Amino acid sequence: MWFRQSFQTLLNAPLVYQTLQRFRSHQDCSPANAGGVPPAATGARNASSCYSRGMASEGHSAAAFYATPRGALVARLLRERLAALWPTAEGLDVLGIGYTTPYLRLWREQAHRCIALAPAQTEAVRWPAGLPNLTCTGEEGALPFADLCFDRVLLVHGLESAEHARRLLREIWRVLKDDGRLLVVTPNRRGVWAYVESTPFGHGQPYSPGQLAHLLSSALFRVRRRDAALFLPPVRLRPIVRGARAWERGARRVLPHAVAGLTITEATKDLYAVTPAGAPQRHRRAIVIEAA
Numbered sequence: 001m002w003f004r005q006s007f008q009t010l011l012n013a014p015l016v017y018q019t020l021q022r023f024r025s026h027q028d029c030s031p032a033n034a035g036g037v038p039p040a041a042t043g044a045r046n047a048s049s050c051y052s053r054g055m056a057s058e059g060h061s062a063a064a065f066y067a068t069p070r071g072a073l074v075a076r077l078l079r080e081r082l083a084a085l086w087p088t089a090e091g092l093d094v095l096g097i098g099y100t101t102p103y104l105r106l107w108r109e110q111a112h113r114c115i116a117l118a119p120a121q122t123e124a125v126r127w128p129a130g131l132p133n134l135t136c137t138g139e140e141g142a143l144p145f146a147d148l149c150f151d152r153v154l155l156v157h158g159l160e161s162a163e164h165a166r167r168l169l170r171e172i173w174r175v176l177k178d179d180g181r182l183l184v185v186t187p188n189r190r191g192v193w194a195y196v197e198s199t200p201f202g203h204g205q206p207y208s209p210g211q212l213a214h215l216l217s218s219a220l221f222r223v224r225r226r227d228a229a230l231f232l233p234p235v236r237l238r239p240i241v242r243g244a245r246a247w248e249r250g251a252r253r254v255l256p257h258a259v260a261g262l263t264i265t266e267a268t269k270d271l272y273a274v275t276p277a278g279a280p281q282r283h284r285r286a287i288v289i290e291a292a
Helices: 002-011 014-029 062-066 069-085 165-175 209-218 238-242 244-254
Strands: 093-098 113-119 135-138 150-156 176-187 221-229 262-269
Touching: 062 069, 069 176, 069 221, 069 238, 069 244, 069 262, 093 165, 150 165, 165 176, 165 209, 176 209, 176 221, 209 221, 209 262, 238 244
Parallel strands: 093 113, 093 150, 113 135, 150 176
Antiparallel strands: 176 262, 221 262
């Protein structure tokens, strides 16, 4: 009971209140209210959308965010959920797409191969520091990898800013092994974090769990399980930051996943779905980020 009262008090903080007001004002623009699917699911792009698209074009750097105390806190909380879903990757080939270096560290030492790919329209950072580079850039519609070569694919800060979300997912389907797994992390349309532009989660196309499931299904994936993260509001109050783990765990117990900041979805390939034939071949190339 004390947690509910404390959380309600926190929601009255000026920053959170203003963000919630923006959230309410954006509801009329939500495809979910119109009974449709998000523009990214259909390939449509509306220039007058309520959401700020293209993290790179907005000049916001995910690397700069994760270098801040708040970014480090977010990475720590999200890593806990990812580690619970994928506790090990011993001997597996792992690919991260988007900005995944804060999270690939969970499996880098145990995986057979671990690669971080940044889509061409986003910023790429050499990783890991002081060690052989494991980062490259490539076109999201033509990933520079052979078919069926990865056991695990992690997609963070990638789907919401993709120019062609379904095309990206189809490429992931191609490079993922038949028994492989895809883990997608996106801003939750109903969460507060999707409306805070000072973080990477406030840029691009947010998704509700249902909209993401629809998009994955259209790309021949089947949802295996769901999770959520960032129940903690995007505030910098010192007591909240110090007790972030306790707040996150407490909120997870009393709040529905529908209001979390991030939605996490694990999917597998739907091998019984119809695969389109005669798809055009695309030239694929990778650009390796050299040491400075």
